[in-house]
Amino acid sequence: MALDLNFLITFFYNQFRRLPKPRKEFTGKTVIVTGANVGLGLEAARHFVRLDAAKVILACRDTEKGERAKADVERTTGRSGIVEVWSLDLSSFESIKQFCRRADQLPRLDVVVENASVAFVGPRGALAEGYETTITVNVVSTFLMALLLLPTLGRTATSFNVQPKLVIVSSDAHFVANFKERTAPRIFEAFKSTTVAPDSNSKGVILNTLNPGFCRTALFRDNKFPASIFLAFTSRLIGRSAEAGSRVIVDAAAAGPETHGKWLDTFEIREPSEYVRSEEGQKMQRRLYDELMAVLDRAEPGIAKNI
Numbered sequence: 189m190a191l192d193l194n195f196l197i198t199f200f201y202n203q204f205r206r207l208p209k210p211r212k213e214f215t216g217k218t219v220i221v222t223g224a225n226v227g228l229g230l231e232a233a234r235h236f237v238r239l240d241a242a243k244v245i246l247a248c249r250d251t252e253k254g255e256r257a258k259a260d261v262e263r264t265t266g267r268s269g270i271v272e273v274w275s276l277d278l279s280s281f282e283s284i285k286q287f288c289r290r291a292d293q294l295p296r297l298d299v300v301v302e303n304a305s306v307a308f309v310g311p312r313g314a315l316a317e318g319y320e321t322t323i324t325v326n327v328v329s330t331f332l333m334a335l336l337l338l339p340t341l342g343r344t345a346t347s348f349n350v351q352p353k354l355v356i357v358s359s360d361a362h363f364v365a366n367f368k369e370r371t372a373p374r375i376f377e378a379f380k381s382t383t384v385a386p387d388s389n390s391k392g393v394i395l396n397t398l399n400p401g402f403c404r405t406a407l408f409r410d411n412k413f414p415a416s417i418f419l420a421f422t423s424r425l426i427g428r429s430a431e432a433g434s435r436v437i438v439d440a441a442a443a444g445p446e447t448h449g450k451w452l453d454t455f456e457i458r459e460p461s462e463y464v465r466s467e468e469g470q471k472m473q474r475r476l477y478d479e480l481m482a483v484l485d486r487a488e489p490g491i492a493k494n495i
Contacts, residue, residue, distance in 0.1 A: 205454060207428075210438040214241040218297050219441070221246060222276060222333075223304025225253040228357065228400055230261070231434035232301055232441075237265045239438070243294075247276040247287065247304070278304055278329040279316035281487045288336035296344045299441045300337055302330050303357045317487075330356060332484055335494045338393060345392030355440045356397040358451065398440045398452040400433035 219236045223229040224246035236244045244261075248254035254273035262268045274290065277283040291297060305326045316324040334354055341352040440452050450457045463469045484491050 207432050207435045207454070210235050210239060210435055210442065212239070212442040214239045214299070214442075216240075216242050217299060218243040218294055219245065219299040219301070220274075220291065220297065220337075221301045221303060222278070224248060225250060225257040227430045228434050228437060229301070229303040230257050231431040232303065232437040233257070233271070234261050234264060234431075235434060235438045236299070236441075237261055237267050237270050241270065244271050245291075246271060246273045248273060249275070249277045249304075251275050276304075278325045278333075279321060281317055281329070281332060284329055284333050285336065285488065288333060288340075291337060292340050294340065296348060297337065297340045297352065298344055298350060299353045299355065300334075300341065301355045301357070301437055301441060302333060303437065305330075305357070319483075328480070328483055328487075331480060332487055332491070334395075335484060335491050336488065338391070338494045341393045342391030351445060352393050353441050353443070354393055354395040355437065356395070357437060358397040358399055394443070394445055394448045396440050396443060396447040396450050396452055398436055399454070400436045401428050401454060 214236055219233075219241050221229050221233045221236070221244065224233045225248040229246075233244050233246055246254045246257055248257070251273050258271040258273050261271050274287060275283070276287045306322055314321050317328070318324075319328060334356070337354070341354060344350060344352050436452070436454055439455055440447065443452070447457060451460050452458065459465060461469075464473070481492055
């Protein structure tokens with residue numbers, strides 16, 4: 189119960205904190221943001237453009253919506269010729285591989301923000317690439333893309349003497365999970381924030397994960413009644429705006445090497461839940477890592493060499 193109380197105190201404190209607007213510039217840098225046509229991704233992309241990035245790539249499943257997002261960013265920032273819209277469907281491994289091959293042709297790649305996700309509350313969703321869609325999109329595809337882009341980020345580190353960032357948007361859900369998934373054969377999501385990052389000694393690339401807080405976005409748009417009503421009411425009551433949540437993302441993208449392999453919660457490095465840090469949790473993470481790498485190797489043989 190003490191853990192639950194501590195979590196609630198931290199949660200509500202963070203939800204109502206005043207979040208500073210990002211000020212560190214990204215001059216000359218190339219940035220990729222997934223899920224960038226709406227919500228957190230769109231607002232993060234807007235900040236990157238405002239902060240003088242040379243190229244900001246909106247990675248979207250629906251490129252028509254992506255083009256509308258591009259026009260909106262250009263209108264509000266007064267900068268044109270910076271934003272590009274690239275097609276990316278995280279429910280398809282082939283789409284991810286095509287996207288990463290295209291990204292590999294960029295002269296440089298300084299920041300990758302893996303923000304795109306789906307969320308369902310209730311019965312299991314449909315399958316994608318043989319796994320439940322939430323697992324495929326939020327975990328397997330996230331790390332498939334991360335490992336495929338690490339060599340590109342690493343080359344930027346070497347060629348330009350910089351520290352590129354790989355930022356994975358996560359959550360604080362593992363603090364309140366009941367961990368029925370402890371004995372399930374695939375237990376990816378509970379440990380998303382601590383799986384690959386600690387082992388990714390990735391040639392000068394800083395990899396961190398973050399919790400942007402509970403935000404008013406379209407993340408839960410596919411949920412059905414009554415979950416949809418509850419989530420809509422709760423987000424209106426205590427949710428941050430998408431723009432406020434995006435400030436946390438941009439802060440992580442500007443952070444230093446002290447954040448490598450760490451989980452960030454509203455601008456601060458924070459320990460994950462007690463269970464994740466426990467002996468049982470450590471064993472579960474190793475099991476998760478081994479299973480995840482097996483899945484990724486089937487999707488792209490030899491991918492482990494990128495770590």
